[in-house]
Amino acid sequence: DTAVSQTPKYLVTQMGNDKSIKCEQNLGHDTMYWYKQDSKKFLKIMFSYNNKELIINETVPNRFSPKSPDKAHLNLHINSLELGDSAVYFCASRPSGYSTDTQYFGPGTRLTVL
Amino acid sequence: KQEVTQIPAALSVPEGENLVLNCSFTDSAIYNLQWFRQDPGKGLTSLLLIQSSQREQTSGRLNASLDKSSGRSTLYIAASQPGDSATYLCAVRPNTGRRALTFGSGTRLQVQP
Secondary structure, three states, rough: OOEEEEEEEEEEEEOOEEEEEEEEEOOOOOEEEEEEOOOOOEEEEEEEEOOOOEEEEEEOOOOEEEEEEEOEEEEEEOOOOOHHOOOEEEEEOOOOOOOOOOOOOOOOOOEEOO | OOOEEEEEOOEEEEEOOOOEEEEEEEEOOOOEEEEEOOOOOOOEEEEEEEOOOOEHHHHOEEEEEEOOOEEEHHHHHHHOHHHHOOEEEEEEOOOHHHHEEEEOEEEEEEEOO
């Protein structure tokens, strides 16, 4: 059973297109995240949702729009893709409460914009 | 702004060696520090989490220490095995604000059989 799953695993697309990446967690966690890992391997937070509400929105172009239809899902929609959007995008989840702070990561989605 | 640095960026050791990975952070106002493992093409797996009030955590052959005042953490791997080959990332969570993790760029470890 996959705890945090992402689809697709690979995404190759042309500049200017709109694409979505889906994330689902079956751990019953309340908080979900999107991270971007660039070519230098730095992982940076993009968004965080808690119980379907946006609680972190880092300095990310508004072409990126997260959507949380329910607690178990946090999808990432990207409009007008640019070359610089090429990266690996990771979804993660965490249970509520500071006593259990471990984040569980999905396998990542490698996005290549041509 | 918190910055996390990991040294070395890459490390290659023969099987059986004990090794130390280093992580430093600029802002000591952290809630906790985590060490993750990332395998090629895979997500991150949490290895150890150290709360700011703790000095170390151990799991099997792994031992992580934290010196919050000096902004340093080390991950000690005993008796390394080829299966330990991966990228190791440390991340800190601040104790104020929005509490998002700040990651280092990782140490890529290769254990030679």
